[in-house]
Amino acid sequence: MKFMIIFWGAFLFFFCVPFPIFIYMMSEELATEPRNSLAVSYGYLGFSLLLWGYIIAFFINTLFIKTFKEKNTIHSILQNGIPREAKIIDYKLLKYIPKTNMNLIRIVLSFPNLRNTLIEHEMMFHDSKPQEKRFDAGNKIKVLLNPQVSKEPYFILSDQKVGFNTSGMVLRIIFTGLLIGYVIGLYYYFYKRESFDFGWRFLTFMHPIIFSGVMTILYVLIFQFIFGKFLKNTKEERILFSGRNAEADIISVSQTGLLVNDQPQIMFQVSFKDFRGAEHIAVYKKVVSLLNLSSVPKKGTIEIMYDENDPKKIMIPRGF
Structure with missing residues (x-):
């Protein structure tokens, strides 16, 4: 998984940075006259500055600001968190790291959530004292x-230590510095090469200053989509840790026609009563393994969890 992320990250990065410049340098002849009017050229310049400003702000926020906010949130949980006793119902050793004498493990915990509903949650981390x-x-x-259910993480181990990975932070600083240096160099190089005392009137949409920024924005959106949609479902985790449970009557079960990694997505339509006695009808979509497709209930009742502030938002905590 890690190799695939690095591979596709490097692949997309190639199309964001060197590829637009290479195509431009090979196909465009050096123009000694203005390509656009003054107003159009400054429009392109402003557009490019907005693009690169957003990109730099996105990476600074993702690599630094979110990290510091998460650290502060963990400190807050250590001081004001709600204690629970969790039972370990499953343990799996993923990898032993001899250099640091640590185990990379995955465990499944069972404990009451904020509404005292018993839930199960899987987590993966490094065990520094495997002995x-x-x-x-x-x-x-x-x-x-x-x-505070609006903030992540939703829970921590009571003896969890908080700190920064020094080598990781150095790599983030180097990456951010290289990104800013690349953007400054891009503007400086092409202005010196193509301005010919006409200012920024050499800019076009396909110019690397702009097109490289557009490709980088697409790169950012693709990674946000991949990590946001397939690797983490924040809405479901929020319901898991703060929602209430209920027995729901199954109205219908059908396939949506969507396949995720060749696994079908199933749509459940259910009816249930919330803790106030009000009845609701809700829809929930879940990707189910082909091996478990036969075990999906088609009628009867099923255990769900729902958001008490918006009961239309539900999840099915048990897998099939």
Whole structure:
């Protein structure tokens, strides 16, 4: 998974940075006269500055601001978190790291959420003291729930340590510096090469100053879509940690026709009563493995969780 992310990241990066410049230099002849009027050229210049300003702000926010906010949130949970006792119902060793004597493990925890609804949650992390066998199946550990459900993380281990990965932060600083240096160099090089005392009137939409920015924006949107839609479902996690449970009557179950990694998406239409006694009809879509398709219930009742402030938002916590 990590290799594929790096590969596609490098592949898309190639089409964002060197590719637009290479195509432009090979296909465009050096113009010694203005290509646009003064108004159009300054429109293109302003558009390019907006593009690159957004890109730089996006990476600074993603690489630094969000990290510092998450650290502050963890500190807040350590001080004001709601304690829960969690039972470890499954343990799996993913990798042993001899250099640091750490285990990369995946565990499944069972504990009451903010509404005292018993939930199960899977987490993956590095165990720095594997010899103590603290996370073996059947053991109990202390966790702290985040009382502010609008912020991540939604819970932490009670003895969790907070700190920055020094090498990771250095790499982020280097990347951000290279990005800013690339943008400044892009403007400086092409202005010196093509302005001919006419200012920015050499700019066109396909010019690398603009087109490289457009491709980088597409790169950002693609990665946001991939990580946001397929790797993490924030809305469902929010319902899991702060929602209430209910027994729902199945109205209908059907395939939507959408396949995710060749696995079908199933649409459930259910009716249920919330804790106030009000009845609701809601729809939930879930990707189901082909191997488990036969075990999907078609009628009867099913356990759901719902957002008490908006009962139309539901999830089915148990897998098939």
